[in-house]
Amino acid sequence: MLLRLARWLRALGYDTLDCPGAEDRELVHRANTDKRCLLTRDRALLRELRPKASLYITSQQPLEQLTQVVADAGLPKPNLVFSRCLLCNTPLHRVDVQAPLPEYAAHLTHQPRKRCPQCQRLYWFGAHARRMEMALHRAGLS
Numbered sequence: 303m304l305l306r307l308a309r310w311l312r313a314l315g316y317d318t319l320d321c322p323g324a325e326d327r328e329l330v331h332r333a334n335t336d337k338r339c340l341l342t343r344d345r346a347l348l349r350e351l352r353p354k355a356s357l358y359i360t361s362q363q364p365l366e367q368l369t370q371v372v373a374d375a376g377l378p379k380p381n382l383v384f385s386r387c388l389l390c391n392t393p394l395h396r397v398d399v400q401a402p403l404p405e406y407a408a409h410l411t412h413q414p415r416k417r418c419p420q421c422q423r424l425y426w427f428g429a430h431a432r433r434m435e436m437a438l439h440r441a442g443l444s
């Protein structure tokens with residue numbers, strides 16, 4: 303239920319896992335084992351399973367959620383914006399601009415600048431990234 307928040311956190315460079323389909327007990331076990339802070343909007347989960355570190359997310363709006371997490375978890379100011387894959391959390395690698403593009407990206411006029419070594423997704427910083435930067439700025443996070 304917090305997948306959009308997870309993407310925003312990754313966009314700011316914070317190491318953020320999501321586990322779609324995982325049972326609540328698995329989530330809590332994983333968070334405790336990895337020493338991660340569990341973010342949730344599920345009060346029953348917090349009450350019943352008592353993860354070691356957790357944050358109850360109050361808003362339903364992803365940018366408000368992001369602002370809350372940065373403030374309440376005391377995260378350091380983001381300085382690695384657009385450094386992680388938004389989908390799988392893996393740190394991105396720079397793309398060699400001389401390397402041939404995969405067929406699905408061959409029509410693009412802008413070269414991608416980064417690639418996820420895990421899921422192979424390509425990233426380039428056009429209109430979508432600029433809209434994200436403006437949203438972060440409006441939220442006071444850049």
Ligand SMILES: [Zn+2]
Nearest residue numbers: 387390418421
């Ligand atoms: Zn990826």
